[in-house]
Amino acid sequence: MNGVHDMGGMAGLGPLAPEAGEPVFHHRWEGRVLAMTIASPTRSNIDAGRHQRELIPGPDYLAMTYYEKWFRSLSELVFKHGLATPEEIARGRAAPGFEAATPHLQAAQVETMFATPGGYRREVAAAPAFKPGDAVRGRNLNPPGHTRLPRYARGRTGEVIAWHGAHVFPDSHAHGLGEDPRHLYTVRFAACELWGEAADPRDSVSLDLWEPYLEPA
Numbered sequence: 001m002n003g004v005h006d007m008g009g010m011a012g013l014g015p016l017a018p019e020a021g022e023p024v025f026h027h028r029w030e031g032r033v034l035a036m037t038i039a040s041p042t043r044s045n046i047d048a049g050r051h052q053r054e055l056i057p058g059p060d061y062l063a064m065t066y067y068e069k070w071f072r073s074l075s076e077l078v079f080k081h082g083l084a085t086p087e088e089i090a091r092g093r094a095a096p097g098f099e100a101a102t103p104h105l106q107a108a109q110v111e112t113m114f115a116t117p118g119g120y121r122r123e124v125a126a127a128p129a130f131k132p133g134d135a136v137r138g139r140n141l142n143p144p145g146h147t148r149l150p151r152y153a154r155g156r157t158g159e160v161i162a163w164h165g166a167h168v169f170p171d172s173h174a175h176g177l178g179e180d181p182r183h184l185y186t187v188r189f190a191a192c193e194l195w196g197e198a199a200d201p202r203d204s205v206s207l208d209l210w211e212p213y214l215e216p217a
Helices: 028-039 046-054 058-063 066-080 086-091 107-115 191-195
Strands: 135-138 157-167 182-190 204-210 214-216
Touching: 028 066, 046 066, 066 086, 135 182, 157 204, 182 191, 191 204
Parallel strands: none
Antiparallel strands: 135 157, 135 214, 157 182, 182 204
8 A cells, every 4th residue: 555654765754864782672662562563363464464554644653663653553453353452452451351361472482483484485386477587567556455566666667686486465465365375576676767867877776576566568
């Protein structure tokens, strides 16, 4: 979907200001938000979590810190799945008479979970439509739901430099439509193609893009 969250390539947002010696967390509550997100039953669908953050209204989104956005989206997903009520979140404790459930992730399972590799690659019968060296164009899509095709690449021409097999398609997965795996490519775009002649001709941007995002150029 189009929104303020898709700010890649946008001008007028000010320079990047890296923080020297930046800590992993600026406040203890940020670490707790990360832990709750990992332990939540809703974490199994990373694409739904990303889309939930996209639904935060623009003025709120720009005013929030990184982990404030995470907490907002986690709370909304918890409400949607019936795991807690807004009142329980506000109080920080379960309602009286709440029947405790078995935790989705036990403390003893955390180390094993992080040590076990996972992935989103899947097998499909369809052959890839493109191969390295092909010229492709980002399709001019403006979907109302989740997508990983950034606005600045839509309608722009690039070159396929790698094929990664089929992977879970986020546009479907985020909305409960199944994994719907599609072929995934790395496409390199010249900076001048994306931002005009004022860009450095030596620069380029490489994006991992799913096949439905692309058309032959």
